[in-house]
Amino acid sequence: MRRPAARPALVAGAVALALGATAPTIASAASGWAPTGSMAAGRSAAAAVRLADGRILVASGFSGTGEVPSAELYDPARGTWSPAGTLGAGRHYAAAALLPDGRVLLTGGFTAAGATATTELYDPATNAWTPGPPMHRPRSGQVAVALGDGRILVAGGSDFLQPAEATSEIYDPATGTWSAPVPMGAGRENARAALLPDGRVLVAGGADQGGGSTTFAASAETYDPRLGVWAPTAAMTDARSQAGSAVLRDGRVVVVGGVNRSGLVGRAEAYAPASGTWQVMGPALLTGNTTAATTLADDRVLVQTDATATTPLLDPTTGAVTGEYALDVPRVQPTLTPLADGRILVAGGTVANGVRSPTAQLFTPRTRRTATGGDAGAVRAGAAAERDVVVRNDGPERLWTTGVAVEGADAGDFTVVREDCTDGPVTAGDDCVVRVRFAPTATGPRTARLALDDNAETSAAPALTGTGEQAPPAEEEQPQPTPQDPAPRPAAPVPAPVPPALTPPAATSAAPTLRIRGIRATDGGTRIRLRVETSAARVAAVATHTEPGRADVRAPQGLLPGPGRIAVARAGARPLTAGTHELVLARTAVGRRARFALRTVRLRVVVTATGADGQVTRRVGAVRARVRLPR
Template sequence: MAKLHWLATVLVPLATTLTGCSGGGSNDIVSGSPTPPAGLVERDESPIYAVGVPVVPDTVSNSGGAITQCSVSPPLPSGLSLDPQNCTISGTPAGVSHATVYTVTASNAAGSTTTRVEIEVKDAPIAPDGLDYLDRSIVYPANATITPNTPISTGGEITHYSVSPVLPAGLAIDPQTGVITGVPTAVTAAAVYTVTGANSVDSVQAMLTIEVAAVAVPPVGLVYVDHLPEYIIGVPIAYNEPAYSGGEITQFSISPALPAGLSLNTQSGVISGTPTTELAQTTFFVTASNSAGSVTAQITITVAPAQVGGWLPADAMNQGRFRHTATLLRDGRVLVAAGNRKQALSSAELYDPSANSWTRTGNLARSRQAHSATLLPDGRVLVAGGFGTGGGNALSSAELYDPIRGSWSQTGSLGQQRDSQTATLLRDGRVLVAGGEGQGGSLGALSSAELYDPVTGTWSLTGSLGQPRKQHTATLLPDGKVLVAGGEDVGGGALASAELYDPATSTWSPTGSMSQARNAYAAAQLTDGRVLAVGGFDGSHALATSELYDPASGTWSMTGRLRQARDFHTATLLASGRVLVAGGTDGSDLFVTELYDLATGSWSQVGGLEQLREQHTATLLSQGGVLAAGGIGRGILSYTELFH
């Protein structure tokens, strides 16, 4: 089953300071000369509010000169306002508002800086997606004021925080904002503290390890959540936040100076702002220190012109989910079905590109995740298999979605319980389901395959794969055959083998093997009929390689190499003929997006995702954009975004 990488990764939030929350700074006057604000960050970068529910005031941190004036563009949603002196966002939303990036500008006599906040207002509250902290494994020195440890929450706004067990003596958590402050007064052994963030819908948790030592200890293991960002001129950047452990960092610095428009918060290490000039790929070194020592991390930053392409936020789903399916309907809407959020889901919803909004539709009869979904010739959607809550619960049931009625009906059951299978619409209208994982996991990967006949609503066994496999890919070739390649075998090993299904004979035959074994990779069929396989997991690490299958020769050949190794990502053929690869994981979840150019056989990086994510879906819309939805990142995501 897929891996919950985000739980093992430091998903780092920003930290604010007490002076920053009041609009002040740590370097107001140097030798009698004022300094401009710098390192500006809002406490909650991407809240999803609800109509009629007062928001928790969203304050800012600023490590530069004192703020004297604030402004925001475009105007905030109705009912919300920005304090012109300290940049705090407050109020009660008065109406629904689409997900929008707002640029907050803070200034004084010496200059100005910017930051972003993404706000959406829904008609009703939705659950929070996730919760974490900048300092999630930290050693504080006794009897010294800590830098306030501020949470980052995603999804529906969190309105109440609590912690268990009680924090070390001298430390306290703000029940409204979740900020941890104070002066630890006694040496305390390392212990795990569970912070719970809740709203009226649901709750999420973050695990913190806190120790109080007699003296300061040095920080260790500094990394940034996005170590390879590509930013777009004029577009406010998603906060780039540091992760570290060991002693608390009290000062950050960077060399060389960041490109114009970007700045570093010297207290929290967060990089924010709006780049104003183009920058070729450049490596920057961030040094983080305290009285006991320092640690250094490097970040490679590119700033590109706007025409390169990039992502913009779209409205969030009403339910965070991963291991779901997304299907483009004939009318241009996108059906997202089931998946997982703490447990398997039966909910479904529709995205309307013309309205940029999600609406709930009928629930499935059975909760399921890691299932398949196929658009049938008559416009209905066939969902089959998957598994319920917990492992070893593969399903044989199948359901049909009617987009006209907005409802589901049961259809014939699979002959074999399975999840993580592929489903391919054949030219004659039947659906080929191949491989997957069997009931209980005791069967491991499956070699069986079945055909669904939409006329009779029944399944029938067809020829078996030559190799049991799951988490593979399947592609309908121009001659009507189906290419199945890679995946994971019965023993959990990654596969390089590939085979072809011939609908005319109902048989499988081997074809050329990939140059590299790959599981949890992505595949896309190019405009010339060849199939691009990219990234994946070879059993020991994520891959940066990609290769092409030529149906004419039945062979694979290596092509350009990704800049970022990844698995559990997506690959989407664009109208331009290029292939967009987005997100995934390489031990930690990714923002990085790349484009494959068939003419040159090479990859180029483009503007990163708004949200880091893996195990999401990517759907090419009728208008040509790509909708990325859900997945795992800073929690199980409700956020969606559009590549344009």
């Protein structure tokens, strides 16, 4: 007895293309979908959860011939997968949720023996699975929602071809036990659920395959954990099962796609918790038999469906499809998981010829950027000047940059000396710096542009400008007499002896040389290591960052040298020999009464070299680090 993973029985008609005949627009450069590492095993209908450390756990699923017993972990920083233990029982159509202590609870699903009430617990600390307490009812295709107090609500589901389960139960991680089942208004399999801002849980739609026929629900209900009861709320306009759902910033819940007895459901609806009503959103979307959805940082909803590789973006303000991207191939029941950095991971799913794919794709949303500081001014031919081009992320998403180059008519006059844009993503409202050297090879205006390989490809390339000035003429030599017309050479006067006291002083020595060879943050941002090459006798360094409005007047004197400016690390002047040296900047003390939070910032590192004669040279660098800042 096995339930087919693609659920063809719920496909009620041909796939409807509701966006017209326009070809999909595929995002270029770094935005859109791109390949990432592949899993060891192909799987569909698996369960996926984002762990507390940002990694993605994908558990079990269906291989096409049986349940996959393994689980795997995706590391977004490396783009690779690693084993995550073996389950006690392979299962698909299970539901998973993250517990407050970082473990993952995997519930129910369909096993080789049918729907199950068993659960398993995954512990990232040991990378192993252990049996959990069984639920009161076997459930497959149920929903699992983490409540505000850390408990896990599991609702609905079914046992194959039996009436859909019309109860819910709650797992309490503090006691490791399940509550007694609570009746729901209707039995639902493959419904959609979401946690509302007031702590209630919305469950909408679903199907019931009991009694030899399939019925689809438009009804919805909410669970109040304070009262422990379900209450009916307004029904959707369209009955649907296997839909996608996403929660908007204002608390509304968008449900899109799915299938019902009339065929594929093309339009989306939004539930408003305050009024308890649904509203149809804009035109119909391209949809399929199974649909998944998630929200981007700008509140648009990314929709993935099995009917096509195209993944539309739904604008909840206008209800319009504002852009389209495409996966490598259409996928049936992959996992769709948002990452902590705003990107989205799709893994596995059924592809052509019924193959369960091990491949994965990563979606990077598009953002916007601006740049300042690209004008180097006037520089004499043969000389050079350096300027910092500040690239600011003006969009809602993180700015991902994979390459920086110079191109344009006079590209040879501009050189990227160093940059920190490729060190990691730049959060919205933050910036990165590209230092450019301008060395004109000719006089007059010189122009080029920075070519940034990033996910802001619709933003203009930062302009690089400068003016080459003619070098001053060399001092003319006096004409020498020709051999045919010799001129009398006057006798050279004998200089009078100069008293020792009047001997002119020696020329002033040059400023010491100083180069920053590299900067990196270590130990969670508490230490900064940099290598400097200098001819100086002494060197000092300080790393700071500016966070307006982050100053804490309760912090001890010296921690905040100015409003919003926090000294993160400091190294005092010390004797050096000429050559290359490593400096370690240690974090300054933190006040006990100040409140702190982790945040990724760009640190400005200023290195000062002082020669034996007092001449000073300064260099400025930058590095991104995750540090603890006053709230």
